[in-house]
Structures are given as C-alpha cells and as structure tokens.
Amino acid sequence: MDKKVVAKIKKELLLRKKEIEEELRRFTEEDQYSKGKHRPRFINIGTTNDDNAKEIDTYTTDLSLSKVLESNLEDINKALQRIANKTYGICKYCGKEIGEKRLLARPVSSACINCKSKLQQSA
Numbered sequence: 836m837d838k839k840v841v842a843k844i845k846k847e848l849l850l851r852k853k854e855i856e857e858e859l860r861r862f863t864e865e866d867q868y869s870k871g872k873h874r875p876r877f878i879n880i881g882t883t884n885d886d887n888a889k890e891i892d893t894y895t896t897d898l899s900l901s902k903v904l905e906s907n908l909e910d911i912n913k914a915l916q917r918i919a920n921k922t923y924g925i926c927k928y929c930g931k932e933i934g935e936k937r938l939l940a941r942p943v944s945s946a947c948i949n950c951k952s953k954l955q956q957s958a
C-alpha cells in the first residue's frame with residue numbers, strides 16, 4: 836500500500852480514537868477491574884418511581900451507547916495495530932490487498948470486498 840495513504844488513514848484513525856475516548860469519558864468511567872471496558876455513570880434524577888424509571892432508562896441507553904463506542908474503539912485499535920505490524924490493508928481471509936478505495940471509505944476494514952460479501956451471503 837501507498838505509504839502516504841496509510842499515513843493519512845492513520846492520522847484519521849488517531850483522531851477518531853481521541854474523539855471516541857473523549858465521548859466515553861463524558862458519561863462513563865473506566866472499569867477498574869477490566870481494562871478497556873467502561874461503565875456509564877449512574878445519574879441520580881430523583882426518588883419517585885417515575886424518576887427511578889428514568890434513571891434506569893438513561894443508564895440502559897448509556898450502556899448500549901458505551902458498548903457501540905467500545906467496539907468502534909476496538910476496531911480502530913486493531914487497525915492501528917495492523918498499521919504498526921505492516922499488515923494493514925491485507926485481507927485477513929484471503930491475504931490479498933483490500934483496496935485503497937474501500938479502506939478510505941472504511942479505514943477499519945480487515946477483509947476485502949469479496950470475502951466480506953461471501954461472509955454476508957453465508958450468514
């Protein structure tokens with residue numbers, strides 16, 4: 836792969852990583868027992884049944900959002916690792932190049948379009 840393109844993608848990945856980490860920090864705390872995992876902060880709204888229901892609602896929404904952000908972050912970290920290992924841009928299934936266009940559109944891709952569509956068909 837073109838080094839310039841990889842450098843550009845790396846820059847974007849690092850930027851996105853920072854954004855996600857900031858977003859996570861905004862409403863979660865890192866789980867002290869499992870690294871890289873986050874727990875939403877519990878927001879105390881009030882003491883009535885209604886308030887309690889709202890608190891649980893907020894927590895549930897935050898929890899699913901934090902899971903999405905965590906998995907995005909994981910994808911980004913894996914992509915950055917592949918860049919460091921110089922295996923970035925190579926399909927993990929067939930070993931062929933993923934293609935610049937696809938990587939620019941979706942920098943965390945680890946499979947080429949052929950393998951991806953085969954996987955989706957069999958799923």
Ligand SMILES: [Zn+2]
Pocket residue numbers: 926927928929930931946947948949950951
């Ligand atoms: Zn492939």
